[in-house]
Each structure stands twice: as C-alpha cells, then as structure tokens.
Amino acid sequence: MNASPVIAVTGLHRGENPQPGSAVIRSLRRVYPELRIIGLVYDSLESGLFSDEDAPDAAFTMSYPGAGVEAFWQRLDAIREVERFDVLIPCLDAEMAPLVDAPEKLRERGIHACLPTAASFKCRDKSKLAELCERTHCRTPRTVAVTDISSLHQAAASLGGNVFVKGRFYEARHAVTPAAREAAYWHMMEQWGAPVLVQENVQGEEYNVIGLGDGSGRILGSCSIRKMLRTASGKGFGGMVVRDPQLDAIAQSLIAELRWNGPFELEFVKEEGAKGEYCLIEINPRFPAWCDFPSTLNCNLPAAALELALGWQPREPLRHAVPGKFFIRHAIDMTGDIRDLAALTTSGQFFRQPREIIQHPAASRSL
Numbered sequence: 001m002n003a004s005p006v007i008a009v010t011g012l013h014r015g016e017n018p019q020p021g022s023a024v025i026r027s028l029r030r031v032y033p034e035l036r037i038i039g040l041v042y043d044s045l046e047s048g049l050f051s052d053e054d055a056p057d058a059a060f061t062m063s064y065p066g067a068g069v070e071a072f073w074q075r076l077d078a079i080r081e082v083e084r085f086d087v088l089i090p091c092l093d094a095e096m097a098p099l100v101d102a103p104e105k106l107r108e109r110g111i112h113a114c115l116p117t118a119a120s121f122k123c124r125d126k127s128k129l130a131e132l133c134e135r136t137h138c139r140t141p142r143t144v145a146v147t148d149i150s151s152l153h154q155a156a157a158s159l160g161g162n163v164f165v166k167g168r169f170y171e172a173r174h175a176v177t178p179a180a181r182e183a184a185y186w187h188m189m190e191q192w193g194a195p196v197l198v199q200e201n202v203q204g205e206e207y208n209v210i211g212l213g214d215g216s217g218r219i220l221g222s223c224s225i226r227k228m229l230r231t232a233s234g235k236g237f238g239g240m241v242v243r244d245p246q247l248d249a250i251a252q253s254l255i256a257e258l259r260w261n262g263p264f265e266l267e268f269v270k271e272e273g274a275k276g277e278y279c280l281i282e283i284n285p286r287f288p289a290w291c292d293f294p295s296t297l298n299c300n301l302p303a304a305a306l307e308l309a310l311g312w313q314p315r316e317p318l319r320h321a322v323p324g325k326f327f328i329r330h331a332i333d334m335t336g337d338i339r340d341l342a343a344l345t346t347s348g349q350f351f352r353q354p355r356e357i358i359q360h361p362a363a364s365r366s367l
Contacts, residue, residue, distance in 0.1 A: 002086055005112075005310065008079075009056065010040045011091030012048030014289075017235050018329070020091040022048035023292035025056060027302035030295055031315050038083050044344040050336040058083055061348040065094040072098050073105060080109065082349060087112045087309055089287075089302070093169040094192075096121065096285050114262040114309040116213075116285060123258055124283040126166060126197050136253045139279045141202050141269075145195035152185050153178060155198040162201045166282075167192035174201065202279050207268040208236065209251045210288055212301050212308065212318075215261030219252055220308070221301055221318030223294035228326060236290060240326035241297070250278055263287045263305050290327060297321040 007028065011019030025037055025048070039049060039056035042064060049059050060079045063071040072095075079085075088111050090099055099106065099113065100121045106113055116124075123132055126143065133140040144155035156163050156175075165184035166172040169192050173184035181198075188196045211222030224247055225239035251266055265284040270276050291302055298319040307314050343350035 002084065004034060004036065005086040006083065007035055007037045007087045007089065007306065008040055008085040009037060009089045009091060010062070010095060012039050012041055012046040012056070012059075013043070014047045014051075016231055018289040019046075019048075020287045020289045020291055021089075022051060022054045023289055024089055024091060024287055024302045026054040026292045027295040027300050028306060029054070031300055031303040032306070038079075038085055040079070041344075044341055047334050049340070049344075050334040055352060058351045059344060059349065061344060069098045069102075077109070079349075086110070087306060089113070089305065090115075091286050093284065093286065100285075112309045114212075114305045116215075116258070116261050120258045120260050121285060124260075124285065126168065126282055127195065129280065129282065132254070132257065133280055136250075136257050138250055138254065139277050141200045141279060141281065143197055143199040145197055146185070147194045147196070149182060149185065152181055152196070152198060156181055159198060159200040164199045164201060166197040166199055168195060168197065172199075199281075202269045202271060202281075204269045204271045204276055204279070206230075206236070207242070207247060207270055207278065208239065208288065208290075209247065209266040209268070210264070210291055210294060210301060211251065211255065211266075212263055212304050213255045213258075213260035214308070215259060217256035217259050219255050221299055221304055222248070222251060223297070223299050223301075223321045224248070224251075225290070225293075225326075229328065238326060238328040239290060239293070241294075241321045241323050243320070243323045247278055250280075254280070254283070262308075263291075263301060290329075293327040294321050297325055 009021045009024050011021035013019045014022050028035055037056045039059040040062050041059055042062055049055055063075045090096060100115050100118045127145045129140050142159055146152045146155050162176050164172045165175050165181055165188060167188040175181040175184045185196050206227040209222055209224045212220045214220050224242050226242050227236045227239050229238035231237050263286055265288040267281040268278045269281055270278050294301060299321045300316060304318055340350045
C-alpha cells in the first residue's frame, strides 16, 4: 500500500440523474483533505471531472460493463500500472456483481473495498426482495420477473395495470398503458438485460435510508429522509431528515438479516392513510447521490466506509443527523479545458492541473 492510500471512485456524472461518485469524493475530503483520489469513468464528459470542489486528482476511462468481466479486470490492472490505487469505492450498480462475485481478485491485487458478500448481494436483488421481506416481516410491492412481451402484459394485468417497469440493476419507468409498458420493457432489456421486473404501484410518500453495515448485522451509522422534490424520472431532488423509530427498526431488521457489509440505501413508500405502513421498494448496494448531505450534519458515511475498508480508527464519530434539516439539489455550469478532454478521450487518462486564473481586463488597469 502507498504511504498515504490512493482512493479510486466511480460514477462521476452529475446530470439530471446524478451518480454518487462526486458526493463520495466531497465527503472523503471533508475528513481526509490530504487524500489522493482518482476517478474511474465511462464517459469523458462525466461532469464531476470538471468540478473545482469535488473533482478527482486524475481520471481514467473504464471499459463498459457490456464488454464483459475479463475486460473489467484487465482495465483495472492497466490503470494500476499507471496509478496504483489502494481502495476502490464502486458507486454504480452494474459494477457491483463482478466485484462481490470475485473478492479474491481484489485481495490478490491488494485492493481494499467495503463490499457485501455474494450471498447478501443476491438476497437483496429486486427479484428476491419478497423472500427477504417475508423473513423480516416487512411489506414490499408485488413484483414479477418477465422475459417476453406476453408475460409482461400478463404480469401487469395481475398487478392492476398501474405498474412500474424496472431494470434488473437500475432504472424504473411508470407505465399504465400497454404501449408504455412495451416501450419501457424494450428500454430495460437494451440497457440492463433480462429479466425485466414489473412492480405494482404503491401510492404514498417516499422515504430513503442511507447507512453503513459492519458485516455482522449492525448498522454503524444511518440517515433517513423524506423526499421533498422529485425529477420527472422520479429521482430525489430534495429531501428532509426524519427520525422515526419504526423506520429505524425496519432498516435494522433488514440489515441484520442480510449481515450487510458496506454502504446501502433502502427505498420505501409509506402507504397513504393513518395506518399506512412502510413498503420496501428496493435496496441499493452502494451510496446514493445524496450521500454528502448527511456528511454536512456530522454523519460522514463515505469516510466511515473508507475507515472500515482499511481497518482504521474513525477520525470523526458518526452522529445522528438533525431532523428538519433538508437538502435541495442545485445545478451549476462546470468549466473544462479541451486539453483534459482530449487527453481522456485519446489516451484514456488525464491528470488534473491547477486551474488557470483568467484576469478580468479591469483588474490590470492602474488606478
């Protein structure tokens, strides 16, 4: 390992449907400003590369998941010949399977990571969620896995017609009409492969829980929010901290059953009505894009995950976020340099240089 560990983070796109990597980097630097962090990207225009506040020190392009597992590991090896990183924090769902299925490949390379076991990872799969919820006495929407158009429409009819069509790893589309369901089905097949999941639509307010499991059934720290704003695709654009013992108990029951190791996000809908229950929609096996919000409230889960991966003593304790605090996502323009873009596009790598200061003409005039 390097004298000061080098950290690799993926998922640096911060568009309408933002990825978590930039928020992870920002959280890490709140506690460990001295860290060297590299970005592993799939597109040379991932906007987090060009931020002054949370950009990595260097970036490398990765092979797309569709290229296969061998290409994934070969590219990691090629990157480590240039930049020998010590810790990997994956932030995209499609990256998780090759990592949790072959932890020995990480160990052989001396790469530390905070990951669930393959058994835990499979048990929280969308297609297995009903079995998990039955064991933990948690409600979840009825979900049917389909692999053809006929079974798609049969599943939708059995669930009342008003459904979500979901990819096996990521993404969901609300579909009410047969045409909308078919369009969503083919999109999910193209993006994520089979099976496609059809899930009943549960009406109510949306709640999310971010946390970090220690692998033995305990939650080291967590933060719960109620979504306040959503994008057209249903992604949270703002949320408020809540403290509900019932929600905390459900989260603890799920993580204990899974013996989850590493970051997670639980997505719930609380059914409408005075007696509405929390209904688990899905479990994401990585940090969400809003993970830096709790870090501003003394609950820095990415820093804690790094410490867990390396066996370090915490530099800062994890505290409960204060209920009533909220975040709202804010879009700004990033300024890039064609030299960085050219380097990343042609060579698959670039190393961040100090930004040039462009003087305003008025500043050079003598008074």
